[in-house]
Amino acid sequence: MLKKLLIANRGEIAVRVIRTAKALGYRTVAVYSEADANAMHTELADEAVCIGPAQVSASYLNADAILDAARKTGADCIHPGYGFLSENSGFSEACKEAGIIFVGPPAAAIELMGSKRRSKIAMQKAGVPVVPGYEGDNASDDELIAAAADIGYPLMIKASAGGGGRGMRLVHSESELADNIKRARSESKQAFGDDELILERAVIEPRHVEIQVFADQHGNAVYLGERDCSVQRRHQKVVEEAPSPFVTPELRAAMGEAAVKAALACNYEGAGTVEFLVDKDRNFYFLEMNTRLQVEHPVTELITGQDLVAWQLTVAEGLPLPLAQNDIKLNGHAIEVRLYAEDPSNGFTPQTGPLHVFQPAEGEGLRYDTGVRSGDEVTPHYDPMLAKVIAWGENRDEARRRLIRALEDTTVFGVTTNRYFLGRIIADSTFGAGEATTAFLQRAFSNDPSLQPVKLNIRQLAIAACVLAHDVSGAKAWSNAPATNTPMKLAVGDEALELLVQSSGNNLSCRLGDQRHELVVTSMKNGILCIIDNGIRQRCQYHRDGDSLYLQAFGESWSVTDLTHQPAAGANGAGSGRIQASMDGAIIDVLVEPGQAVSQGDTLVILEAMKMEHPVKADCDGVVAQVLTTKGDQVKRNQLLVEVTTGEASEQENKQ
Structure with missing residues (x-):
């Protein structure tokens, strides 16, 4: 009987695993980086051990530190969650060698399914349908180019060790092939340390449907229905639902049986997900197998009434699966974003x-x-x-x-x-009809309003003005407040708006040019503003942090920055010249030096955060007065990086 579970992960999946483990009577151990010392998962576990600094390579990917934490706390089993070390065969094997139960499949199954090339060959032998393509031992550029002629176009280049769309390219013609092979190989090497590629015939506008499978140590394997993950952006899942609106009972049974074959073919144990592409004629093809619990597992739990983490722990203890195939029933529908x-x-x-x-x-x-x-x-x-x-x-x-x-x-x-x-996607008529394929977002949402810069209407501005006017007046009750006629200046994104706010007692009028909106304020306390708007009583949540005001009402949220009491910006709508970091991150390049002339919009510094590069740009024309950061610095959000002296400021200095 296992007694103490260490969760080798962070965030929501660590919290989710801890809660089930506690409910089953396990003691729990969290591991955390220095950046997560006060995180929710750290505080929720019975015990917690710091395993290193914020960088994942030195903490959540540090297998030795995690195993040492398990030994130190007496944990007899480790749940890897998803991501990080969850599909690392070396970590699974290291747990076994340390005498600690790995709550997941054997190392051999992880290693096999971690290779798109080897797993595809294994699935062909097991009788699981696969996409026609090339997965030979010789993956040289010349061999891939020759194989592509036999496969035909369009085709997909895929990193054998890949996932999440990295190392993947859609190629429409022979003229595009060589360059895309080079780019896919480079991206795969950088992301996975492996540049092996395979080719597959492209399945155009397919459904992405995956089957949840479970296997125990006694040769039993079952499937728990399917999840439709077709709504994707750049091969990253955005919406998942169960069951699929496209899958018939007959197709579900066929795909489920194929997924069980896949699991048995690699001597699988525990939770796994077999992913398929399904074409418009409902032909399905093996895509890959994820040897862990999926991000989207909650939708399966909601329609089956089963706790999949509890199932994982049952299998890890060497017990048979809780249910046989005929006992698994699907009830209702679940959608996750x-x-x-x-x-x-x-x-x-x-x-x-x-x-x-x-x-x-x-x-x-x-x-x-x-x-x-x-x-x-x-x-x-x-x-x-x-x-x-x-x-x-x-x-x-x-x-x-x-x-x-x-x-x-x-x-x-x-x-x-x-x-x-997300709300726009779920409300969309194509999604509502169950007709969304992997091409849905690219086709239907390229110019959606949710992808455009925020534009506030006069009503939203009036509500913001209510909160700000109350704070400014300092009146104990609106009904006692004197009549005022107050100009306000609010920033919405990069746009500054000049408002005229008139208030008398509980009544407020907000003007922007020739637009006007009137409200009656009934109360305002504890972050809730109650108003009467056009005879309708409504509530609005708000939170003020300095000059920043956040609001939410009527299913909408918006924010403004109060510039009323700030110094005026430079000419032509230019900014202050005080260039700050937009988020915490690392400076990977500094492109200017003191005395250099710059124009509004010029990139001054490149900031790296969350594995992405973010250019930090000048907000005005002028001359660089100070550069307060260097390449390699770790900086905080709103930290001053560069100061640009505007033409107006220079003239004032010369006069002095």
Whole structure:
């Protein structure tokens, strides 16, 4: 009987595993980096051990430190979660050698399924349908080019060791092939340390459908239905649902049986996911097998009523699977989305900074898997996913309605998120009809409003003005406040807006040019503003942090910066010249030096955060006065990096 479980992961998956383990009576051990000392998973576990600095290579990928933590705390089993070391065959083997149970498959199964080339060959032998292509031993450029002529176009180049779309290229013609082989090989080498490639015939606009499988140590294997993960952006899953609206009972049985064959062919144990591409005629082809618990496992749990982490621990203890195939029933429909701290209007750039407020919605059929709370910090060191938001319903439409409402009512103040983007997807008519393929987002959402810079309407500005005017007046009650006629200046993104705010008692009028909106304020306290707008009483949440104001109402969220009392910007809408870091990160290049003339929009510094490069640009024309950072520096959000003296400032200095 296993007694103490160490979770070799962080964030929401660590929290999720800890909760099931505790419910089953296990003692739990968290591991954490220095950056996660106060993280939710660290505090939730019975014990916690620091395993190194923030960098994943020195902490969550440090197998020796994790095994040492297990020995130090007396943990007799390790759950790897997903990502990090979860599909590392060497770590699985190291656990075995240390006498610690690895809650996952044997090292041999991980190693086999970690190679797209070898796993595809194994699946062909097991009778599992595969996409026609080339997966030979000789993967030289010349051999791939020769094989491509036999496969035909369009075709896919794939990194054999790859995942998440890295090392993957769609090639439409022979003229594109050589360059794309070179780029895919380079990307694969950089991402996985392996540049081996395979080729596959492209399945155009397929469904991405995966089967959840489980196997025990007694030769039993079952499947627990399917998940449709077709809604993807750059080969990254955005929405997952179970069951698939495209899969028939007959197709489910055929795919499930093929997935079980795949598991048995590699002597599998524990939770695994066999991923398939399904064409418009419902022909299905093996894509890969993920030898771990998937991010999207909650939708399977909601429609089967099973706890898959509990199943994993059952298998790890050497017990038979809890249910036979005929005992597994599917009930209702579940949909999951991944709520990220990212800016869809700026190429989905990851966002960092404080979570002033994080308040999940409440309601029937809702589930949140998260590792963050109000007051936490989103750092550049790790994936910026805040939560998985999952809704269950008796049918698909009920699940959709609940998920849309959950997204509208989830409050996140402090960082920009993809919440609006996700809600637009779930409400889309093509998705609603169950017709979304892997091409759906690229085709239907390239110019969606959720991908455009925020434009606030006069009503939203008036509500913001209500909060700011109350703070400025300092009145104990609106009804006692004197009549005022106050100019306000609010920044919305890169745009500064001049407002005229008139208030008398409970009444407020906001003007922007020839636009005007009137509100009646009934109360304002504890972050809740109550108003009457056009005869309708409504509530609005707000949070103020210095000059930054965050608001949410009517299923919408927005933010403004109060510039009313700040010095005027430079000419032509230019900024202050004080160039700050937009997020925590590392400086990988400094492109200017003191005395250098720059123009508004010029890149001054390149900041690396969350595995992406972010150019930091001049906000005005002028001359570089100071460079306050150097290549290699670790910097904090809002840290001053470069100071640019504008033409106006220079003239003032000369006069003095």
